[in-house]
Structure formats: C-alpha cells, structure tokens
Amino acid sequence: MSRTEDASVDSPVIAAARRAQEAAAELAPQPRTVRDAALLAIADALEARADEVVTANAGDTAAARAAGTPEAIVDRLTLTPERIAAIAADVRDVVALPDPVGEVVRGSTLPNGLELRQIRVPLGVVGIIYEARPNVTVDAAALCLKAGNAVLLRGSSSAYASNTALVAVLRDAVASAGLPADAVQLVPGEGRESAHELMRARGLVDVLIPRGGASLIRTVVQESTVPVIETGTGNCHVYVDELADLDMAVDILLNSKAQRPSVCNAAETVLVHEAIADRFLPLALEALRDAGVTVHGDEAWQKLGKGVVPATEDDWATEYLSYDLAAAVVPDLDAAVAHIRRWSSGHTEAIVTRDTGAARRFVSRVDSTAVMVNASTRFTDGSQFGFGAEIGISTQKLHARGPMGLPELTSTKYVVTGDGHIRG
Numbered sequence: 001m002s003r004t005e006d007a008s009v010d011s012p013v014i015a016a017a018r019r020a021q022e023a024a025a026e027l028a029p030q031p032r033t034v035r036d037a038a039l040l041a042i043a044d045a046l047e048a049r050a051d052e053v054v055t056a057n058a059g060d061t062a063a064a065r066a067a068g069t070p071e072a073i074v075d076r077l078t079l080t081p082e083r084i085a086a087i088a089a090d091v092r093d094v095v096a097l098p099d100p101v102g103e104v105v106r107g108s109t110l111p112n113g114l115e116l117r118q119i120r121v122p123l124g125v126v127g128i129i130y131e132a133r134p135n136v137t138v139d140a141a142a143l144c145l146k147a148g149n150a151v152l153l154r155g156s157s158s159a160y161a162s163n164t165a166l167v168a169v170l171r172d173a174v175a176s177a178g179l180p181a182d183a184v185q186l187v188p189g190e191g192r193e194s195a196h197e198l199m200r201a202r203g204l205v206d207v208l209i210p211r212g213g214a215s216l217i218r219t220v221v222q223e224s225t226v227p228v229i230e231t232g233t234g235n236c237h238v239y240v241d242e243l244a245d246l247d248m249a250v251d252i253l254l255n256s257k258a259q260r261p262s263v264c265n266a267a268e269t270v271l272v273h274e275a276i277a278d279r280f281l282p283l284a285l286e287a288l289r290d291a292g293v294t295v296h297g298d299e300a301w302q303k304l305g306k307g308v309v310p311a312t313e314d315d316w317a318t319e320y321l322s323y324d325l326a327a328a329v330v331p332d333l334d335a336a337v338a339h340i341r342r343w344s345s346g347h348t349e350a351i352v353t354r355d356t357g358a359a360r361r362f363v364s365r366v367d368s369t370a371v372m373v374n375a376s377t378r379f380t381d382g383s384q385f386g387f388g389a390e391i392g393i394s395t396q397k398l399h400a401r402g403p404m405g406l407p408e409l410t411s412t413k414y415v416v417t418g419d420g421h422i423r424g
Contacts, residue, residue, distance in 0.1 A: 094142045
C-alpha cells in the first residue's frame with residue numbers, strides 16, 4: 001500500500017513523486033561541483049534551445065489572448081529570446097551563490113567526549129505550485145537543485161506548453177551533467193486533480209511551496225496533507241508617525257505603493273498620525289495623484305483631498321496589487337499598531353519617524369515577517385536582502401519566515417561521532 005493518503009499508486013502524479021524521491025536520494029550526496037555543473041548546463045541549454053521554448057510559448061500567449069486575458073497578464077506569460085537569456089543569466093547567478101548543503105549550523109564537544117554537529121541537508125522532494133509566469137519554472141528548479149533537492153513543478157494551465165518545453169530543456173541538461181533527469185519533473189496533468197494529488201502525496205513529497213494569489217495559497221494550505229511553507233499575500237502598511245520627516249515620508253510612501261504595485265511587498269495601506277495629518281495629507285495626495293494612485297480614504301482623508309474614494313472595511317483587508325491605496329488617520333502609534341495587527345497579512349510594515357523610541361515600540365509590537373524603519377516596504381526581497389535569489393516570501397512562523405533563500409530550502413540533521421561511547 002502506498003505511503004500516501006487518498007492517492008492511487010498507479011496515478012501519473014504519484015509515479016512522478018516516486019521517481020522524484022529516488023532522484024532526491026541520488027542527488028543529495030553529490031558535491032557542489034556536480035550540482036553547479038548541472039546548473040551551468042541548464043543555462044547553456046536554455047540559450048541554445050530558446051527558439052523551441054519561444055514557439056511553445058507562442059501557443060500559450062495566443063490561447064490567453066483568445067480567452068480575453070488582460071494584456072498585463074499576457075505580458076507576464078510571454079517569453080522572448082531576450083527574456084530567456086535573462087533567465088539563463090539568473091541561473092548562472094545561482095551557481096555563484098554559497099552552497100548551503102553541509103554547512104555546520106552548530107557544533108560542540110560534549111562533556112562525555114562525543115562530537116556533536118548539526119549540518120544542513122536537502123529537504124528532499126520539493127513541490128512547487130505556482131501561477132502564470134513560466135520563468136518561475138526555471139527559477140524554482142535552479143534553486144532546488146542548488147540546495148540538493150528534487151523538484152516537482154505544477155504551473156498553471158495557461159503556461160502548460162511553455163512549462164513543458166522548459167522542463168524538457170532542464171531535464172536534458174541535468175542528465176547531460178550526470179544527474180538523474182527525474183530531479184526535475186513537471187507534474188502530469190493540467191486539471192485540478194493533479195494538483196490535488198500532489199497536495200496529498202504525503203510521504204513522497206517532503207514539502208509544498210505555493211506561489212501565487214491568495215486563493216491558490218489558501219487552497220494549498222487548507223487541502224494539503226504534505227507540509228506547506230506558506231508564501232503569503234502582502235497587505236503591507238506604511239505608518240507615518242508624528243515626528244516623521246514629511247518629505248521622507250512622501251518618498252517612502254510613493255516608492256512603497258507605486259514603484260511596482262503588482263507585487264506582494266507593495267504597500268496597500270497608509271496610516272498617518274493625526275498630529276501631522278493637516279500637513280502631510282495634502283503633500284501625499286498630490287504625489288499619489290501624480291503617480292496615478294487612487295486613494296480609498298477615511299473621513300479625514302476625504303475632507304482634505306478631492307477625488308478620495310470613501311474607504312470601507314473591505315479596503316483595509318484588500319491586497320490591491322494595483323494603483324489603489326487605503327488610507328486612514330490614527331490618533332497615535334498604538335492605534336496604528338492595533339490596525340496593523342487586525343488587518344495585516346503579516347508580510348511587511350514600515351514606520352517613518354525621527355523618534356527612536358517610537359521606532360523601537362513599533363518594531364517590538366508589530367508581528368510581521370519584516371518591519372522597516374524609515375525605508376520602503378519594497379525592500380522585503382531576497383536579492384535586496386543580499387540572499388542572491390529567493391523561492392518566495394514566507395509569512396508563516398515555522399521553518400522559514402521572510403524571503404526564502406537557499407538555506408531555507410534545506411533542513412538539518414545531527415551527526416554524532418564517538419569512540420566506542422555507550423550510554424550508561
């Protein structure tokens with residue numbers, strides 16, 4: 001009987017998971033040089049076979065347009081030779097990153113003479129369920145391979161032809177480097193049932209990482225029996241304190257909201273201390289208007305600015321991912337913290353203040369993945385944090401929290417070395 005729950009051992013998804021488990025066992029002991037060689041082979045193969053990937057991608061984009069998909073989404077789906085070259089360059093960047101496998105997290109010699117080491121080891125089989133962008137296929141595979149993991153990729157049906165072509169390139173490159181091709185697999189099937197089987201493949205898949213919108217993440221978290229690292233939605237806040245530098249606050253708010261509004265670390269709500277509202281709101285409204293941002297404000301914002309849309313409770317809970325911003329005036333820092341604790345998704349919050357005491361209180365009381373002091377929320381990012389790359393941004397509190405780089409794609413094990421030691 002299969003070790004999985006509610007899944008047939010004969011299904012293509014479970015068969016793929018079993019192959020991945022075998023590949024993971026073969027991959028784990030390989031030295032960095034072998035894994036890096038496979039990544040370099042992937043980068044070279046992507047460039048050499050760009051035409052076949054672009055041809056497959058053209059079918060996906062044509063189908064998306066025929067279905068009335070917004071052009072912005074079609075653009076995210078589109079692959080060009082230039083974009084493929086950039087993806088290949090990203091893979092080469094991963095090669096240059098430090099290898100987490102085998103790193104000694106801590107070690108000591110115990111009083112009885114035993115030598116104790118805790119070392120990083122691959123997670124094993126990592127499943128990725130994601131939406132839209134086919135570049136994620138390569139990014140996820142490269143990071144998982146670098147950390148010694150086999151990967152099962154379940155992209156969206158809208159990119160199925162693109163992902164199929166990309167995975168064919170990846171598998172051939174991995175095999176050419178002497179590693180098992182099954183270390184990289186596209187999960188068979190385009191329907192929901194294949195994703196459901198992947199979520200139920202407990203015992204074969206070691207961890208699932210969902211990347212996408214709130215609905216996808218919620219479904220994976222609620223339905224999976226495989227352990228999940230939850231990458232969260234970003235209902236991020238900027239709080240402008242009474243002792244804020246107003247010009248700085250405008251710059252930080254504008255960057256947090258409008259520099260790239262469609263990403264999870266973009267600000268969705270601004271909270272302003274009432275003591276500076278009459279001075280700050282006109283400055284902020286002018287800058288936001290010039291940037292094309294629609295403000296959904298409370299009564300204080302509506303009184304001070306034309307064109308402000310009345311805010312509802314839904315606005316406080318919304319991750320807009322657009323040029324929209326919820327806005328409120330609060331009586332003090334404690335009220336701002338209370339609002340954030342109620343409505344935040346736990347991603348990133350920022351305070352703008354010259355009061356170091358207020359900054360310390362905010363940092364200690366806000367329970368989110370990242371807290372910025374006088375800096376944009378847009379800095380919550382693996383590359384910005386100096387990690388080189390990330391698999392996603394986790395908003396949970398177990399195993400990994402925040403931008404997930406290579407170390408977060410590993411677990412640990414203890415190695416205990418003795419000299420005939422026995423326990424009395």
